Amino acid sequence: MTKRNIYLPLFIGIATAIGVFIGSHLNFSNNKVLFSSNSNEAKLKKLMNYIQYDYVDEVDTDSLLDNVITDMLVKLDPHSVYIPKEELERVTENMQGSFVGIGVSFLMHKDSIAITGVIEGGPSEKIGIKAGDRIILANNDTLTGNNMLKLAGVLRDEEGSYIANRKISDAILKTLKGEPGTLVDVTVYRRSTNEVLKFPISRGEVAIKSVSASNMITPTLGYIKIERFARTTYNEFKTDLDALIAKGMTSLVLDLRGNPGGFMDVANAIIDEFLEDGKLIVFTKNKNGDVDQSFATAKGDFEDGNVYVLIDQNSASASEIVAGALQDNDKGTIVGRRSFGKGLVQQEMDLGDGSAVRLTTSRYYTPTGRSIQKPYSHTNSTDYENDYLERIHNGELISKDSIKVDSVLKYVTPKGKIVYGGGGIIPDVFVAVDTLNTYSNRLFGNLNEFVFEYVDNHRIEMEAWKLDDFVKNFDKNNAILNQYIAQLDLNEPISPESKKNLKLYLNALIARTLFDDVGYFMVTQSTDSMILKVLELDKNKN
Structure with a gap:
């Protein structure tokens, strides 16, 4: 076992902190109001007022109080947490299993919003929005290029790309989400037919699958x-x-x-x-x-x-x-x-x-x-x-x-x-x-971009695939895999094992794009070590 292989699992575990923040402290029952009238509340209120009115510099007391609460809870246990209002809505929607919006998933592609999926039963599906459509306008907001950056309040050159993209995504969601029954006029460019189409969409409840x-x-x-x-x-x-x-x-x-x-x-x-x-x-x-x-x-x-x-x-x-x-x-x-x-x-x-x-x-x-x-x-x-x-x-x-x-x-x-x-x-x-292959870890982001562009450029033929047939027969001659490898700027040849892993994740990500998560898991199950162990156990059981 090499030292590199021992530490490769670290990359898998980085998501733990994020995941546990969302889920590990949600076993709650009834809501309560935290503070009652007592001397501690009066003391805290008096201090905040004193800072607000007499401190030498301007202070954001809301942010200051957030920090006080956070520091207080940290001293209790690892799972007592403060959730600011801007984060609570997102966490609550995720755990309630629905949100109010137009029902699409999207990604940023060359400074435009590309719809990667239309949620089944949602408002967009009902009105005819399709995967691959680019959202140009939402009401009076232009959602392309520099106008999108302006809407999000970011300058890409001055911020890391992750922070910029997160702020852009938040701004887009804020534009597309709203109260149930309210209208948002969406203009899209449909690349497959070279058309600009307008859709008045009534916002509605959209399911979030768990x-x-x-x-x-x-x-x-x-x-x-x-x-x-x-x-x-x-x-x-x-x-x-x-x-x-x-x-x-x-x-x-x-x-x-x-x-x-x-x-x-x-x-x-x-x-x-x-x-x-x-x-x-x-x-x-x-x-x-x-x-x-x-x-x-x-x-x-x-x-x-x-x-x-x-x-x-x-x-x-x-x-x-x-x-x-x-x-x-x-x-x-x-x-x-x-x-x-x-x-x-x-x-x-x-x-x-x-x-x-x-x-x-x-x-x-x-x-x-x-x-x-x-x-x-x-x-x-x-x-x-x-x-x-x-x-x-x-x-x-x-x-x-x-x-x-x-x-x-x-x-x-x-x-x-x-x-x-x-x-x-x-x-x-x-x-x-x-022990995931080094190439799989390093090139995963690039792989996502390639998958979107490939499906987008071959949408009609790709959407003709049936799931079972895709899992068994897609890219048997490695033509698409080799196309992906050819556009990489590599300093060393790809080993057979690396190539095998890349093919697996390439096919799995394309399957997810076409068939949602069930496609992804059906592709990966063939090499999943836990699934293989279960197959062995189940066979021996019989």
């Missing part, structure tokens, strides 16, 4: 990928579960890799589909010792089926509730790597100005009584933040023997299986992290 893919891997083995546990996730999951059962599924791969969590009650409803009536799912305990237990009911539709739960180091919170509940009830098999280790529950508290605090109010425990919250310090968050780096350094992502367990936190399931608390769910079957 179950990104479902398909049959074999005639009896189904697959469902859950990205997060949003308010709509159970209904999405149940629809896909029933459809796969109707196709003959007797075993299910439930993919929770990279899932940062979400609503606890939604996770419980999904668990209920697998566990028999009366089985304990999870329980919580607050500082007063009050215990709240959740039990399975008799309504589960897959209680007799076999389930494989895929987890990794970025599976957190509600994902760990699912894995822990099934593992502790001796249901199915947990496959992958040790999960994140988040066992705290938050409530959301409205601060009255559009911002909110999510405050830890209890801990949750798996059915055997395990807390899987990894250790943290109230005064020093460095070790907690560096946990992922420690896992890499210790070799835990490569070898199960490197996972540290605390013998004091050993528990036994009803069938005698040994499980451990103290920092994540340890899988029943370990699968090492894939």
Whole structure:
């Protein structure tokens, strides 16, 4: 094992902080108003007024107060957080499973807004907007070139491209989103027919899918990928579960890799589909010792089926509730790597100005009584933040023997299986992290750009593909892959293994463009080490 390969997983884990911010502190119940009238509130208000009126320089007291709240919560635990109002709307939409807008996905392409997808059932699909259209105008705002930069309030030469693109995207979303039923007049250029078309679009509710893919891997083995546990996730999951059962599924791969969590009650409803009536799912305990237990009911539709739960180091919170509940009830098999280790529950508290605090109010425990919250310090968050780096350094992502367990936190399931608390769910079957090819990491952004341009230049022929045929037969002669490689400025030849990886991700990204996430996962499943392990386990089971 080379040093480079050991540290390559670092690139995969960078997304952990972002993902956990969104999902790992969303197990909240009712909203509350945080501050009541007391001496502490009066003290804080008096100080803020003093600064506002008498401080020698002009001060943004709103920003100052945001920093005070943030610093205060950091000293409590890693998952009590302050969410400013400009971020809360985005997080809330994601977790509620819908937003109000016109229903398109887009990217910035040569200083124009190119529509990459039209959301099924959304306002744009209903009125005839198509993938590949360029948005020129939205109402009176010109959304091309320098006018777009001006709208976003950025000068590209003076800001990093990531920051500039983020601000541009935010400005575009602000223009396209609005109140339900309000009109936005959109003018697009349709490259395929060389036309400029005008569409008056009535803004409406647009679904944000949290179950990104479902398909049959074999005639009896189904697959469902859950990205997060949003308010709509159970209904999405149940629809896909029933459809796969109707196709003959007797075993299910439930993919929770990279899932940062979400609503606890939604996770419980999904668990209920697998566990028999009366089985304990999870329980919580607050500082007063009050215990709240959740039990399975008799309504589960897959209680007799076999389930494989895929987890990794970025599976957190509600994902760990699912894995822990099934593992502790001796249901199915947990496959992958040790999960994140988040066992705290938050409530959301409205601060009255559009911002909110999510405050830890209890801990949750798996059915055997395990807390899987990894250790943290109230005064020093460095070790907690560096946990992922420690896992890499210790070799835990490569070898199960490197996972540290605390013998004091050993528990036994009803069938005698040994499980451990103290920092994540340890899988029943370990699968090492894939050491992604260096080229795949380095050229991924370039690959996305190439994929868009290729599909855009061959849209009619590309949209004629059917998903199953695409997965089996697309670019068999490597013509498109070689076209991509030819336009790269490389200082060294591409190895056969690198070329193989590039082809996989090229095909997968094109499949995502044409068939959404289900296309991406159907392409990658053929070489996915966890899926391959499940196929082996399922074959041996029979």
